Amino acid sequence: MIGHCIAGAGSIELVATLIQMEKSFVHGNYNIKKVNPDITAEIPLERIPMKTVHKKINTAIKANFGFGDLNCSIVLRKWKDG
Secondary structure, eight states, X not given: OOOXXXXXXXXXXXXXXXXXXXXXXXXXXXXOSSOOHHHHTTSOGGXXXXXXXXXXXXXXXXXXXXXXXXXXXXXXXXXXXX
16 A cells, blocks of 8 residues: 555554554455455455454554565554553
């Protein structure tokens, strides 16, 4: 949706993930025309958001796979008092 920002991509994705957690939605995959059958053999098509889905999100996992083998993942969870 926003192109590739090279080194800044992970930061932008992190902000987008936090906004989705705060506002309780998962944005759709706008550029998918047809899902590869190898993917739907592993994941039901209903679990792949083609349009924005409004849903409470308490935990999110975000992965980055960058150039030069710079890969990382982060788990985010909403803070609960008490």
